[in-house]
Amino acid sequence: MPSTxxxxxxxxxxxxxxxxxxxxxxxVIDPGHNGRNAANPSIINKPVPDGRGGTKACNxxxxxxxxxxxxxxxxxxxxxRVRQALTARGLKVVMTREDDNGVGPCVDERAKIGNRAKADxxxxxxxxxxxxxxxxxxxxxxxxxxxxxAQREPAAKLAGTVRDTLRAKGFPVSNYIGxxxxxxxxxxxxxxxxxxxxxxxxxxxxxxxxxxxxxxxxAGRARYASAIIDGxxxxxx
Numbered sequence: 001m002p003s004t005x006x007x008x009x010x011x012x013x014x015x016x017x018x019x020x021x022x023x024x025x026x027x028v029i030d031p032g033h034n035g036r037n038a039a040n041p042s043i044i045n046k047p048v049p050d051g052r053g054g055t056k057a058c059n060x061x062x063x064x065x066x067x068x069x070x071x072x073x074x075x076x077x078x079x080x081r082v083r084q085a086l087t088a089r090g091l092k093v094v095m096t097r098e099d100d101n102g103v104g105p106c107v108d109e110r111a112k113i114g115n116r117a118k119a120d121x122x123x124x125x126x127x128x129x130x131x132x133x134x135x136x137x138x139x140x141x142x143x144x145x146x147x148x149x150a151q152r153e154p155a156a157k158l159a160g161t162v163r164d165t166l167r168a169k170g171f172p173v174s175n176y177i178g179x180x181x182x183x184x185x186x187x188x189x190x191x192x193x194x195x196x197x198x199x200x201x202x203x204x205x206x207x208x209x210x211x212x213x214x215x216x217x218x219a220g221r222a223r224y225a226s227a228i229i230d231g232x233x234x235x236x237x
Contacts, residue, residue, distance in 0.1 A: 025236055026092040028114040030124035030190065030200075031079035033062035033072040035100040048108045051147065051192025058106035063129025065206045069216040075125045076100040078203070081225035082123075086232065094119070111193035121158055121232055122198035124190055127215055128177075128205045135176035136208040138166050141200040143191035144184025154197035162201060162231030169227040171204070171214075197235075201228060 037044045038061040047055035062071030076099075083093045094117045096110045105113075114122040128139075140159040146152045163181040167173060173181035185191070191198055203224050204211035214220030 020090070022090045022233075022236060024092075025120045026094065026117050027086055027232055027236075028094045028096065028117055028119040028122040028196075029079045029082050029086075030096040030110050030114075030122060031072075031075035031100075032124060032126040032200075033059060033075060034097055034102050034104060035072050035076075036103045037061045037072070040103045043103050044106075046106070048106045048189065049193075050187065050189040051108070051111075051143075052186060056107060056187070056189045059104050063127065063206050065212040065216050067212070067216065069206075069212070071127045071129070071206060072100060074127055074203075074206075074215050074221065077221050078125050078225045078228070081222065082125075082228050082232075085225070085229045089233070091236075092117075107189040108193050111190045111198070114198060115193070115195045119196045119198075121235055122194060122196055123158075123162065123228060123232060124198070124200040125228070126200055126202050127211075128202045129207055130176060130205050131207055132176060132205075134208075135174075136205050136211045137172040137174035137176070137181075138163075138204050139174040139178040139181050139183045139202050141178075141183050141185055141188055141191065141202065142198070143188060143194065144186060147192060148195055150194065150196050150198075151191070155191075155194075155199060158197045158231075158235050159199045161235040162199060162228060165231035165234065166201075166203075166224075166227040168230070169223050171224070171227065174202070174205075176205075
């Protein structure tokens with residue numbers, strides 16, 4: 001299993017520069033899953049409201065590469081890189097979890113964190129786990145049909161901007177889900193509950209060898225972080 005040193009996880013993905021235009025803006029970064037979810041099924045399987053009148057499981061364990069590198073490790077690593085770089089630019093950054101050794105929080109609570117923060121943007125970081133031998137590439141999920149004003153033009157703009165910056169870094173768009181790297185869904189509770197612009201980035205398929213090589217390498221994670229940082233900054237700018 002590839003390892004991540006604390007120095008690698010903490011290193012900013014981009015040079016640190018502050019911007020007065022970003023002062024006072026808040027970004028919520030949501031690293032998917034958590035390190036002890038798998039050991040606590042009674043907690044993560046608890047039903048919570050899905051935002052459309054039904055229920056979803058509180059959370060899930062996430063997926064992993066065939067070599068055993070877990071999604072929760074990946075999302076935490078990328079999220080900490082994004083947090084440090086955005087903080088260096090003068091943004092207030094709120095994380096939905098503060099380490100990779102806990103359980104949850106539930107998906108509805110993650111959305112509430114962004115709502116309470118009155119975030120200018122919420123970006124949830126994930127990786128997919130399709131077993132198709134040919135499925136690869138990233139896609140951006142947003143709530144559709146929209147349930148409020150923030151889920152309309154603002155979320156669509158955030159999704160498109162992050163899609164464009166990932167593509168600009170050389171990451172291929174998904175060839176198996178969504179359209180042109182974007183995928184509106186009604187069943188993602190964290191997106192449904194959001195009253196601020198929110199998207200979920202599925203960075204790649206952890207079961208595809210080429211995607212897995214990027215997702216499980218420090219260099220690849222730095223590239224993903226850099227693309228997400230660029231997308232957030234362009235959206236806010």
